[in-house]
Amino acid sequence: IYGERDYKTFGYLRILPANCSVEEENRQRTKALATRMVVLREGASKEDREAAEMEAQRAWEESGRTASWGCQWFHVWKEKVSAAVALKQRLKVVFFPGQAGEGREAFHDLPHADLWNGVGCGGSQKCEIAYLDLMKKDHGNAWDYDQVDVGHFLKSEFQVGAKVDALDGKEWCRGTLVTVPSAIPKDPKETTWTVRNARNGKTFATNRVRHADLIRKMLTDLGEEEFMKLVKGMLPEGSEVVKGEEYVLPHGTPCFAVRLRMKHIALRQQMRNLVLSNEFEIKINQALLEKQQGQWQLQVDKSLFCEIFEEDLHRSELTEHQQEKLRAIHSALSTGAVHLSAVAGAGKTFVALHLVLDELRTKKRQVLFVAPSLGLGFHFVRWLMQSAEEIQLDVLKRMVLMHYPYDSFLSLEVEGNRLKALPVAAAAQLEFSLLVIDEAHEIFRPGVNREFLEKIPTHQRVLLSSRSQASSGGLNFPQVPEVKLTQVVRSSKRIVAGAAAFQGSFDKKDVTSLGPPGPPLKTFLFESGAEDLPEYVFYSIAALGHLMCNYSGLSFHNRLAFLVPDLDFLEKFQPALQEKLTTDFGQRHFQLTSCEDSFSILSTSEGSEGSEVLILDTVEHAKGLEHLFVICVALDAKVRDWQTNLITRSLIYQGITRAQLHALVVNRLLREGWLEFLGVVRFKEEAFEEPAALAETTNAAAAWAVEQREEFRRGSKDSKVDDFGFPLSDDSPKTLAEEELRSPPRTARAKKPTGDDTPSGMQARDSSVWDTENNEIHSPIQQLRFNPLDLAQGEAYMAVNCMEELLAAPKNSVREINLGSDLRGEVWDPKLPGHGDARVKAIAEALKVQRGVYTLRLTKSKIGLEGMQVLTTRVLTVKTIKELDLTESSLGADEAEALAEELKVNDRIKTLTLTNNNLGDQGAEALAEALFLNRNLKDLFLNHCEIGFPGAEAIVR
Helix, strand or coil, X not given: CCCCCXXXXXXXXXXXXXXXXXXXXXXHHHHHHHHCCEEEECCCCHHHHHHHHHHHHHHHHHCCCXXXXXXXXXXXHHHHXXXXXXXXXXXXXXXXXXXXXXXXXXXXXXXXXXXXXXXXXXHHHHHXXXXXXXXXXXXXXXXXXXXXXXXXXXXXXXXXCCEEEEEECCEEEEEEEEECCCCCCCCHHHCCEEEEECCCCXXXXXXCEEECCHHHHHHHHHCHHHHHHHHHXXXXXXXXXXXXXXXXXXXXXXXXXXXXXXXXXXXXXXXXXXXXXCHHHHHHHHHHHHCCCCCCCCCCCHHHHHHHHHHHHHCCCCCHHHHHHHHHHHHHHHHCEEEEEECCCCCHHHHHHHHHHHHHHHCCCEEEEEECCHHHHHHHHHHHHHHXXXXXXXXXXXXXXXXXXXXXXXXXXXXXCEEEEEECCCHHHCCEEEEEECCHHHCCCCCCCCHHHHCCCECCEEEEECHHHCCCCCCCCCCCCEEEECEECCCCHHHHHHHHCCCCCCCCCCCEECCCCCCCEEEEEECCCCCCHHHHHHHHHHHHHHHHHHCCCCCCCCCEEEEECCXXXXXXXXXXXXXXXXXXXXXXXXXXXXXXXXXXXXXXXXXXXXXXXXXXXXXXXHCCCCEEEEEEECCCCECCCHHHHHHHHHHHHHHHHCEEEEEEEEEECCCCECCHHHHHEEECCCCCCHHHHHCCCCCHHHHHHHCCCHHHHCCCCCCCECCCCCECCCCCCCCHHXXXXXXCCCCCCCCCCCCCECCCCCECEEECCEECCCCECCCCCCCCCCCCCCHHHHHHHHHHHHHHHHHXXXXXXXXXXXXXXXXXXXXXXXXCCCCHHHHHHHHHHHCCCCCCCCEEECCCCCCCHHHHHHHHHHHCCCCCCCEEECCCXXXXXXXXXXXXXXXXXXXXXXXXXXXCCCXXXXXXXXXXXXXXXXXXXXXXECCCCCCCHHHHHHHHC
């Protein structure tokens, strides 16, 4: 339709005027990515202009000398106008003011006509009109059209008093026309309308108005009451609809706004996940299709939804669990200090925020907030300002910050849209009513000088810590009242379950999450050659692409963080990643920044010049901070000495738990690494159950690798200790049992693969937590140094820990050993028998020192025949043991027979408890035979032991 024209006419070179706005330039450059247009600003140098012209001409040649914008639009237009004619609709053609009917060309003349002469209409519109004239000639008056002057059209459509949507500055709003232009200029964009803003009543002049009836048409078609009923049916149970109203979004899209009331944060998070995963849109549009109303398809503005959600989150109330702990803190502060400990995501900083708000509202002194990074300090202050707008100025005046290396006090001021920290001039005169130390586990660890705390004049101190996030052992907190938060609020249940494998020896049995399940944690493990950096960039971009596909339509501005292990990696990774972001996602204008820079910005609704700011920083600088999405990059290391293990465990655990909704892991596959086990895991789609997900892994495997075992390190300088802190001195016992216990169990070498095997050669383990589909692993994984999937490894760790505690106690001082399944909070899978054998072996070693034990409790220990043999030959030989409790220890007839043989000769046991074991008649008969010979056993408990009449008769006889 255009013929062949030069590269300038076909739009391959765009010269922007000198006064062109940054936004317009960004729009043109975005357009250039699709059209190969070369963009140049007016006033560019002669050399730059010549280079641009050469590049534009080359693009024109390589595109076959066709229009840069292509002709696909014409095919789409023809289909639509043909559909309109088939529906017998009357066509209208709108011409420039005062030029109705002018500038028309015959269809066969289009390749040679001057289409862009400014007469009648634009060049492409001339092509459309020529096609209509051709179709009218060939097919009759159905293709006829009305010729309309745009001035007359606008005057008839937009009259004084009409409800319109209009552009007020940079934002659209709903309003009423106050005045209309008396005449329409040649360029309609120069037309000025006066509109009264319906939101604030102010009048403003604008050249952009449009009809405001689209949503009303939809509600009329669907029925407003019926539509609201449909919306309510899609909401999480417990949600309340306050009202629905017509609205226009700031960027101009007409919409229907539904205001909700959700009392609990879990409901809000569930709603957030429904929206961001597209599930809400899919369901409501499917319902419209089923109601034969498919002409209306709806979309949620996810970015605006997130802005409202985040603002609401800042102003949300404490959960009942948090309120209970806040009351306990107030009570404990009567002593002057309190320690609030929590698992990651439980909201310890949020609780402290409410404590500080109370302080700022009721007292006049200053409050000091101490944190490892300035970014966390900015986050806390910004949170305070957003939570209590009425005391924003007071927050700035009275809040003082201190961060690593903890050598100065910082005051705050606002500069533009940013928080700025400045050294306090008269620091010696400061006196604080409250001192809050966040991430206190980073201060109360070995090697940190804490003298600065003693010099801070304060009335009350609050310590906030998370032992599970500590990168060091030997934490030494002050002896003050401790309050514990165990309910995770911010993160999804899957994030809690996935991070639990790296939680170390810290309790997880009481940890719960209020949040919804959330998506599975996503892994991108890859095998790499000598050069890792390009691979890390490639797979990080793949991880970002995964999020873009799953959360289409959402701006990631200040919602996504790439977290890396250290500054050295960051320095190499940042420029390479930024270049790839620009190349692959130029239209999104992704820009990387640090945690400190991101959290210093007060209003985060949009980036400068339309960019989306993504955070790239180290885990160290992200301590205490959270993001909707987190991509953990290169955090893994080999399982080695305990110091390295402490750091790696902490990096991975903290990295994963910085995510609120979706955590992703990008890492080279390290043999004997912490993440290698994810090469033998496969995701299984099923109904998510939090207890089952937590039970998929044991945190004891991580505890094994990081235990510092201080009792041995405080010993002789000549004593040697292995990588896991176990003593290797010459006088240490070298029994086979101890060697078995001390060596961290490694998964056995794989046999011939079966249908259930992974590409790595080991049998696949199903997971409801980890999605490993995008792993690129081709060579076999033969064994695992760190294996949280192996519950037996966790059992062995606990057994060794018990043995060491017993060995460290004064000789013959222990009277009772209680080694039930609740030790350290671990719960073992009842489907895997024999884990108690390791416990029995550990006790056997410990009893070489502790010869005064009277009571031995091994409840829920799942003892196999091997463990029973150790119990009878090496444990019960201790002459002081009078009471033995083997409740619910998976004993069967074979184990009962072995125990019966011991009872025939052991007349020292007075009380024997075998409750809840599957002894059966065979086991009962064996015990009955022992009772003929053993007359000293006084109490025998056989409740629920599956004993029938023959067994019972044998016991009675």
